[in-house]
Amino acid sequence: MSTGAEGAPAGAPSSPDRPRTDGDTVAPLIQFQDVSKTFGQGPDAVSALRGVTLDIQAGDIFAIIGGSGAGKSTLVRMINALESATAGHIVIEGTDITTLSERELRQVRSRMGMIFQQFNLMRSRHVYGNIAYPLKIAKWPKDKQKARVTELLNFVGLLDKAWSYPDQLSGGQKQRVGIARALATNPSILLADESTSALDPETTEDVLRLLQRVNSELGVTVVVITHEMDVVRSIANRVAVLDRGRLIEVGSVYEVFSRPQADTTRKFVESALRDRPDGVDVERLKQRHQGRLVLVDVTNDDRIGRVLAHRARVSDLEFDFVFGGITSLHDGSFGKITLELVGSPDSVDRTVADLRAVTVVEDVA
Ligand SMILES: Nc1ncnc2c1ncn2[C@@H]1O[C@H](COP(=O)(O)OP(=O)(O)OP(=O)(O)O)[C@@H](O)[C@H]1O
Numbered sequence: 028m029s030t031g032a033e034g035a036p037a038g039a040p041s042s043p044d045r046p047r048t049d050g051d052t053v054a055p056l057i058q059f060q061d062v063s064k065t066f067g068q069g070p071d072a073v074s075a076l077r078g079v080t081l082d083i084q085a086g087d088i089f090a091i092i093g094g095s096g097a098g099k100s101t102l103v104r105m106i107n108a109l110e111s112a113t114a115g116h117i118v119i120e121g122t123d124i125t126t127l128s129e130r131e132l133r134q135v136r137s138r139m140g141m142i143f144q145q146f147n148l149m150r151s152r153h154v155y156g157n158i159a160y161p162l163k164i165a166k167w168p169k170d171k172q173k174a175r176v177t178e179l180l181n182f183v184g185l186l187d188k189a190w191s192y193p194d195q196l197s198g199g200q201k202q203r204v205g206i207a208r209a210l211a212t213n214p215s216i217l218l219a220d221e222s223t224s225a226l227d228p229e230t231t232e233d234v235l236r237l238l239q240r241v242n243s244e245l246g247v248t249v250v251v252i253t254h255e256m257d258v259v260r261s262i263a264n265r266v267a268v269l270d271r272g273r274l275i276e277v278g279s280v281y282e283v284f285s286r287p288q289a290d291t292t293r294k295f296v297e298s299a300l301r302d303r304p305d306g307v308d309v310e311r312l313k314q315r316h317q318g319r320l321v322l323v324d325v326t327n328d329d330r331i332g333r334v335l336a337h338r339a340r341v342s343d344l345e346f347d348f349v350f351g352g353i354t355s356l357h358d359g360s361f362g363k364i365t366l367e368l369v370g371s372p373d374s375v376d377r378t379v380a381d382l383r384a385v386t387v388v389e390d391v392a
């Protein structure tokens with residue numbers, strides 16, 4: 028897993044040249060500075076992005092989440108200048124791309140690859156031809172094209188499929204071809220718009236592992252749009268949440284998952300983790316358990332366990348874990364657990380008070 032600024036290994040084949048500032052701080056690879064985007068004009072105008080300020084560091088696997096129409100695709104399409112900003116600045120590798128000519132933008136775009144939900148492969152060309160296409164456009168000599176395509180086929184594990192056509196491939200294989208094609212010209216940034224949404228869970232896992240290798244072995248910064256929190260959990264180190272064009276939350280995946288600030292984020296996280304009992308669950312739990320039901324936030328520490336063990340030792344308290352789960356990320360664990368507390372009213376109250384001293388506790392009602 029990459030760790031932001033220090034993520035990309037030194038000397039990796041396509042490791043981006045990181046713009047350095049004085050001292051040890053590294054300038055972000057991609058910066059959005061108060062960026063807005065409006066489509067159309069007058070009464071039909073749609074504000075797709077509103078005042079978004081955001082940094083993506085070299086080496087990040089940066090996830091963007093948000094509901095339908097939140098502005099995710101627009102944001103990513105602005106990174107490779109497929110959409111222009113209505114206001115604000117987008118700075119990439121130290122260059123403000125909002126002021127560049129179309130010719131200069133082509134240069135910026137050549138440093139980026141993109142993959143898509145529907146793969147966007149050319150059906151009339153075999154795998155080799157699809158991967159070689161961007162090299163042909165960039166006027167690479169034939170022998171260099173061949174060496175590069177072979178290297179990429181090897182990297183994505185499709186050497187034996189070079190002469191197959193897209194229609195002869197599985198979804199996961201098609202996305203591997205998409206990734207190889209996107210990497211052909213050695214970009215420093217890979218943009219992935221819902222790149223696993225059309226895949227089953229097992230294939231998704233394979234593609235995510237590949238994206239992780241693109242990041243760790245090739246030093247490529249990866250920006251993934253997804254509506255699947257599991258994708259965020261499994262590969263990203265940082266995440267931004269968009270809601271109706273606004274950036275409502277950004278941080279490390281652990282920060283955002285364990286302490287979501289905005290309601291929209293909280294709902295996203297809860298829907299992915301399913302650790303908070305919903306109405307039906309609560310009814311079922313109440314039928315099954317006669318004790319007091321409380322929902323506790325579990326984080327990295329063991330104080331909850333110690334409180335429960337202590338109260339059970341010094342009073343008539345008994346407890347059980349009846350719902351929920353704990354999720355583990357590379358920088359910590361968190362989740363919500365519903366507890367059933369059984370005992371005299373006094374010892375149950377004391378237990379809840381002691382738990383409240385160490386974590387967030389809600390009564391399940
Ligand atoms: N070319 C366009 N012309 C007019 N409106 C557009 C255009 N592209 C996007 N929009 C509008 O901008 C808003 C943001 O769209 P965007 O495609 O960025 O959302 P999204 O978060 O990617 O959604 P989804 O999850 O459904 O893909 C939406 O209201 C959309 O209708």
Ligand SMILES: [Mg+2]
Nearest residue numbers: 099100101220
């Ligand atoms: Mg989209």
